[in-house]
Amino acid sequence: MDIISLYDQLFQKYGDLKWWPAGTHEEIIIGAVLTQNTSWKNVEISISKLKENGNCSLQAISEMNPESLKEQIRSSGFFNRKAQVLKKLSDSVIMNGGLESMNTWADMDLDLFFSGMFGIGKETLDSILLYAFYRKRFVVDKYTNNFFSRIGLLNNNENAESLRKNIEGSLSVEQLKNFHAMIVNIGKDHCKAKPQCAGCFMKNSCDHAKETMFP
Ligand code: SF4
Incomplete structure (x- = not known):
């Protein structure tokens, strides 16, 4: 799955979350x-x-x-x-x-x-x-690591740097802001420490869900 398709899939579910939630x-x-x-x-x-x-x-x-x-x-x-x-x-x-x-x-x-x-x-x-500062940065946190490993884009952190470059090169600053927000949301809603794949909108394109739900 390429980054733009992944972004679009998340966007269809969450839309523009207008992060970061702050006045200044x-x-x-x-x-x-x-x-x-x-x-x-x-x-x-x-x-x-x-x-x-x-x-x-x-x-x-x-x-x-x-x-x-x-x-x-x-x-x-x-x-x-x-x-x-x-x-x-x-x-x-x-x-x-x-x-x-x-x-x-x-x-x-x-x-x-x-x-x-x-x-x-x-x-x-x-x-x-x-x-x-609106600079092109992809924010990596526990939600990101769980999500990218499970959907099959991150392999034991071996490709973490090339994945980061790919993401920063594929998305605009505005998209990077929303991408991180959407990943935090799916991490809280479904892709938790113990993933809840049955109700997750990503289950048909996620490696982990395919392996565990449809072995
Ligand atoms: S299907 Fe499961 S493992 Fe895949 S993103 Fe959703 S919750 Fe995470």
Whole structure:
């Protein structure tokens, strides 16, 4: 199955999910850090608290008392570490002229800047580059790995890099944003840790379903 056909199949089911769910680019970055190792429901509570207190911006976080920041993001878990990550990230972005100025940077420079930062792993980096800077990035997470392995496009991670290049070369930035959102949705609806193939709309074109349901 090629990437465009796969995208179309998912799109027929889910349509445009309008990700990332945030009002500003700074909120996307804050959410990308807060969502590490926790559910989006918990992140929403933290974002609401930051908003209620007028602190949902990198400038405000940079100026905040660390203890207040920890308190306001407590619901997202690992709040000591996440507060440290957000503080360092906010200070660095502001020192470099803010997001508008950084948006003129080349992909490689943004990559080096964020990947060298404390607490920013590959998934967070790619989410920030795709959703806050509109750069061509395919976000890989647990849902993606499960889904691509099972449908037969990822072979024990051996072709992970070529698959990523194929996806980034086949889809536009807008499609990449929605592709990740749709994969998260199918991961939550059907392609869970224990896949629920019987009710899944992909079952007729999925290797795992063919092997397990129609052996
Ligand atoms: S058919 Fe099963 S394994 Fe395939 S995508 Fe759907 S839930 Fe996942």
